Amino acid sequence: MQILGQVFTVENRLGMYSLIAFFFLFLLYLMRPKPFKKVIPSLIFLESSEKRMTMSSFFRKFVKDWLIFLQFFVILLLCMGAMDIATEIVFRKLNTEVAFVIDASASSKSKTEGKMLFDTYKEIAKKRVGLSNSIILVKASPEVVAKQVNPVTSINLISGLKPSDSLSNIWDAIIVASSTASPGATIIVLSDFQDSNNKDIALAQKIVEAKGFKVEMITPVSKERDNAGIIGYTIAGDSITVQLKNFNSAPKEVEYQGTKLTIPGYGIEKASFDSHEGTNRIEIRTGDDFSLDDSITLTIPKEKTKDVLLLTNKKKAYLRSALESIKGIKLTRAEPPIVNIGNQKIFVLCELDYSNLLPGTIDKIRQEVSEGASLIVCAQEGLDQGKLDDLMPVRIVQQLTQDVEIENQGSVAIVKDFNFGQSSKYLETTLTSNSSLIIAQAADKLGSPAIVLMKYGTGNVLFYGLLDDYNQFKLTPQYPIFWITVIDLLTQKEYADDLNFKVSEIIYANLISGPGGISGEKYLVPETEGDYTADGNTISVNMISSYESDINKKVSSGITLTDGKQDSIKQKVLLLPAFALLAVLMLLLEIYAIKKRGDI
Incomplete structure (x- = not known):
């Protein structure tokens, strides 16, 4: 028998005889003789309201006899109990331990059937909580939210989860789940299964299953979605x-x-x-x-004017012409011995009569460089190493007149593509400090450093060891570009690439802060788009990933998907205890009514 979709069965057929007997008893009650009605003359005046009295008599009889109906109901319950009526109740199978791997990467913010995918993940997870639960979020680096917490705490934590703009690393998240949960636990992975690292997720599933875990791979995406980006x-x-x-x-x-x-x-x-x-x-x-x-959102750096002080006794020089052609440079020329050292960021010594260079001028330059300025020392005949002393990155051994190739060492990325050609006269040199960086060197037996960058205090010293009069590099289109690049290098020019990052790219800085109170020291892996501040500079972080944007990519055929429905157990339950309890309650109600009426 089915009532309101629920199937009921009679386990004790003999009990049906008691129900039949009950119906006969009830019929006898309904067929009992009715009281004789006689009209008394003194009450004739009531005949005008006979109809009204007939209607009200029903309620009076009911009030008078309602206890008999209560007794009939108790008997009916006992008869039904004797029949051993049973029904099947479906119980949700509760897992002992569950580890949820929930995709919180950028693609989880996409919509499926009008709802954000991440919200669907949460709804499924809340229906599948076990007695003990762990929660791991899929991001560029997996995030462990909880370890083996109770169902109430799990549901509260899942409800409060938010998606990120991060890339996805599903492989690592599954492996982390296997190390977080106990052997034999169920690992439920909720994702679109698009790994930004292009790792084989199916292999991760097999590895974890081989450890004794049950793995359910669930994706609520069932049809193609729309995206261009x-x-x-x-x-x-x-x-x-x-x-x-x-x-x-x-x-x-x-x-x-x-x-x-x-x-x-x-x-x-x-x-x-x-x-x-x-x-x-x-x-x-x-x-x-x-x-x-x-x-x-992209940040373009602001161009800053660079103050350059050129110390030279020569009115015309290749380097001077190159510097004058560079946009954004404020070039000041000074001819020793009269030199005013100001707040310049770069000092250039080129074609200089060192005999006119006062020691006090060198001392002032040394102090400025040690505090963050930069110095360029150009090779020339008559270069006075003694006056420059520790400002020289190299020691000049001798000047040689012979053809030699100047080879770019590729040690500095922004100048690695320059070809310095061949020199007919050059300086044979050695480094004064092993910490110096050789940008170019002569192809001689000593490997003489030709262009060297040295750190001095918080500033820099660049030795340009090419004798321009004996090298064709000065006549190439690369020459002014080289000096533009060198000036940018020494002044630490900000480039657009330095101010714009993709989500999950590492930002290096002493102090970093971002949206929502995100902060870090030394480095930070951003998981959210927006404007960040790194050592006082504003940088932009964007989610740019064809992996995350490809929300229609098919799930790998090696991944075994499940429908996400929880296992259930059907249990046959006898209703006798319920009938007996209800009958007892009815009897107690009858006793209360009789006592209230004053019969006992």
Whole structure:
């Protein structure tokens, strides 16, 4: 028999006879003789309201006889109890220990069926809590939220979880779960299974299962979703070019700055934006299921004027011409012995009559360099090593007149592509400090350092050992570019690459702070987009990852997915205790009513 979808069965067929007997008893009660009614003359005046009295008599009889119905109900309950009526109740199987691996990477912010994917993960997790629960979040580096906590604490923690803008490292998160939970526990992985490191998640599943864990891989994504977004950018001059990719099979139309652009299925297109110093917000409109990759914020460093003091006794020099052509340089020329040392950041000694250079001038330069300024010493005939003393990165052995190749050592990234050519006259040198950095050296038997960078206090000293009059490098287009690069190097110019990071890229600085009170010392791995401050400089962090943006990528065929439904147990339950308890309650109610009426 089925009532309201619940199936009931009779286990004791003999008990049905008691129910039949009850119905006969109830029929006899209904068929009992009714009291004789006689009209008394003195009450004739009541006949006008006979109908009203008939209606009210029913309620009077009910009030008078309602206890008999209560007694019938008790008998009915006892009869039903005698029948051993039973039903099947479905119990949710509760796991002893569960380790949840919940994907909190950027792709978890995408939508599926109108709801954020991460919220769906949480709903599933809360339905699957066990007696003991551990929670691990999938990010670039797995985050252990809880270890073996009770169900109430687990549900509260899961409810408070938030997704990040981080990349995903599902492999490591699964391995961490196996080391957090006890052997034999159930590991439930809730993810779209797109590992940013392109690791084989199926292999991680097999490794953990081999350790004795039960692994359930669950993804609530059941159909293709819509997305197109920014997957890269380049900054050149006064413009920013972004790469836009359509992750759908069908063409996708996006809009930016009032312009509509159609991207073919799985295609990539470019869009250009004007840039300016400071913060630049790049935004496209897609109306798709993943808005995180529809915008980026880029910081363009501000150009700072560089004060350069050139000490020279020669009115014309190749280096002077190169420095004068560099934008953003304020070049001041001084001819010893009259030299005013100010707040310049770079001092250049070139084609100088060292006999006119006063010791006090050198001392002032030495002090400025030790406090953070930079000094460039150019090779020349008659260079006085004694006056410069510890400011010289090299010791000049002799001047040689012979052809020699000047080889770039590639030790400094920003100058590694310069070709310094061949010199017909050069200086044979050795280093004065092993901590100095050789940028270029002569291809002679000693390997004479030709261009050397040395740290001095908090400043720098660059020795430029090429004799320009005997080297063709000065006539190449690379010559002024080299000096632009050197000035940028010595003044520690900020480049756009130094101020713009991707989520999960390491930021190195003494003190770092970011959105939501994030902070760190020495280094920080950002998990959230936004503006950060590193040693007083503003930097931008963006989620730019084709792995995270590809929300339609198919799950690897090696991964065994489950439907996420919890195992259940069907248990047959006899209703006799319930009937007996209800009958006792009815009897107690009858006793109370009789006592209240005053019959006992």
